[in-house]
Amino acid sequence: MNWKRAFYITAAVGAPFIALLAFGMTRDPRNIPSPLPGRQAPTFSRAVFAPGADSALQMRVGDTVRLAEHRGQIVVVNFWASWCLACREEHLDLSQTAMRFSGKGVKFFGFLYNDQEANGIKWIADMGGQAYPALSDPGARTAIDYGLYGVPETFVIDQRGVVARKFVGPVFTDSLSKLLDSLLVSKPTVGADTAMRRTLPGAEPKP
Numbered sequence: 001m002n003w004k005r006a007f008y009i010t011a012a013v014g015a016p017f018i019a020l021l022a023f024g025m026t027r028d029p030r031n032i033p034s035p036l037p038g039r040q041a042p043t044f045s046r047a048v049f050a051p052g053a054d055s056a057l058q059m060r061v062g063d064t065v066r067l068a069e070h071r072g073q074i075v076v077v078n079f080w081a082s083w084c085l086a087c088r089e090e091h092l093d094l095s096q097t098a099m100r101f102s103g104k105g106v107k108f109f110g111f112l113y114n115d116q117e118a119n120g121i122k123w124i125a126d127m128g129g130q131a132y133p134a135l136s137d138p139g140a141r142t143a144i145d146y147g148l149y150g151v152p153e154t155f156v157i158d159q160r161g162v163v164a165r166k167f168v169g170p171v172f173t174d175s176l177s178k179l180l181d182s183l184l185v186s187k188p189t190v191g192a193d194t195a196m197r198r199t200l201p202g203a204e205p206k207p
Contacts, residue, residue, distance in 0.1 A: 090152055
């Protein structure tokens with residue numbers, strides 16, 4: 001086999017892979033539908049490393065948060081990191097929204113993604129505190145279960161344990177509060193058919 005033939009064979013084999021890689025780099029994760037909205041949220045059991053300022057939660061460092069124990073409540077799960085610039089944009093809105101809905105059957109939890117807890121604690125302090133607990137995620141196992149593309153991403157889980165919506169990128173008070181108010185008014189029945197879809201503001205279509 002001469003070098004020209006080897007070159008052409010290599011190019012023929014590698015071209016599809018290069019084309020696929022190039023296509024993937026042009027894809028915006030905001031435009032990739034998540035399979036989770038309308039389905040049961042992946043369960044988790046994770047330790048608190050920063051308890052947050054909301055005394056109503058009564059969380060301490062080392063306590064374990066179990067999603068199953070919050071059935072009947074709305075749960076907001078936010079994935080963030082200290083190295084994430086976009087996370088800074090949403091931080092104050094998330095904390096203010098968490099405080100507004102405190103005691104109304106809505107719980108907020110923040111998962112630290114691919115980062116060190118010490119960095120997360122310092123970041124929270126630098127940002128002026130956080131209203132809700134920050135949870136560790138060893139091996140990013142929870143992030144993997146939720147199909148995380150990057151940070152920040154936020155999942156809103158309704159009273160039945162069903163993912164009502166996924167926010168990709170920074171989420172702000174107006175859109176998040178509107179969704180939470182809608183869920184509180186609709187009060188979906190715990191244990192109802194998880195395939196049932198309700199009309200919610202900005203809800204993603206079910207695949």
